[in-house]
Amino acid sequence: xxxxxLTITPGEPAGIGPDLLIQLCQQQAVPHVLIANAExxxxxxxxxxxxxxxQAWQGEELCAAEPGNLWxxxxxxxxxxxxxxxxxxxAKYVIDCLDVAIDGCLQGRFGGMVTGPVHKGVxxxxxxxxxxxxxxxxxxxxxxxxxxxxATDSLRVALATTHLPLRDxxxxxxxxxxxxxxxxxxxxxxSTFGITRPKILVAGLNPHAGE
Numbered sequence: 001x002x003x004x005x006l007t008i009t010p011g012e013p014a015g016i017g018p019d020l021l022i023q024l025c026q027q028q029a030v031p032h033v034l035i036a037n038a039e040x041x042x043x044x045x046x047x048x049x050x051x052x053x054x055q056a057w058q059g060e061e062l063c064a065a066e067p068g069n070l071w072x073x074x075x076x077x078x079x080x081x082x083x084x085x086x087x088x089x090x091a092k093y094v095i096d097c098l099d100v101a102i103d104g105c106l107q108g109r110f111g112g113m114v115t116g117p118v119h120k121g122v123x124x125x126x127x128x129x130x131x132x133x134x135x136x137x138x139x140x141x142x143x144x145x146x147x148x149x150x151a152t153d154s155l156r157v158a159l160a161t162t163h164l165p166l167r168d169x170x171x172x173x174x175x176x177x178x179x180x181x182x183x184x185x186x187x188x189x190x191s192t193f194g195i196t197r198p199k200i201l202v203a204g205l206n207p208h209a210g211e
Contacts, residue, residue, distance in 0.1 A: 017116030
C-alpha cells in the first residue's frame with residue numbers, strides 16, 4: 001500500500017540476516033521498520049564496524065530513511081546471540097518477529113514485508129512447526145492458496161509446489177491446484193506488475209509433455 005512503510009524481519013539471529021539489515025540501512029531507502037532485537041542490531045553493527053542510530057518505532061509516519069538510521073520494533077531474544085552459533089532457544093524469536101510483521105500488514109500499519117533467511121531445522125528442533133515463509137504466511141492469513149514467485153526485471157517464475165520432496169511432487173499436482181496457481185498469477189501480473197496481456201508458459205513435469 002502506498003505511503004506505508006515496509007517491515008523487515010531479520011530471520012535467524014545468528015545468521016547473516018541482521019548483517020544484511022544493517023548494511024541495507026547504510027543506504028537511503030524507502031521508509032521501513034525493522035522487526036528485530038534492538039541490542040542485537042547494535043552489537044552486530046559494532047562487529048561490522050558500522051555506525052547505526054537505533055530508534056524505537058512507536059507507529060509514527062516515516063519518511064525516507066537516512067543512512068544509518070534504524071527504526072526498530074523491539075522483539076526480545078530468549079538467549080544472547082553469538083554470530084554463527086545456532087541456538088534452538090531463539091527459534092521462538094524468529095517466529096515472534098514474523099508474527100509482529102504479519103499482524104502489522106494485516107492491520108494496515110505496513111505496506112508489505114521483507115523477510116530475512118531463517119534456519120528451518122533450528123525452528124523445527126525447537127518443536128515449532130515451520131516448513132517455510134510461504135506456508136506460514138498462508139496459515140496466518142487464512143487463505144486457501146498462496147503462490148511463491150521468483151522475479152527479475154524480465155522473467156517471473158511462479159511455483160506450483162513448494163518445499164516438497166521431489167518424489168511427492170507428481171502426486172501433489174492436480175488440475176485444480178494448477179488452476180488456482182494460474183488464476184492468482186494472472187491476477188497479480190496484471191494488478192501488481194502492470195502487464196495487461198501476460199504471456200504464461202507452463203513447464204511440464206513429464207519431459208514429453210510437449211509432444
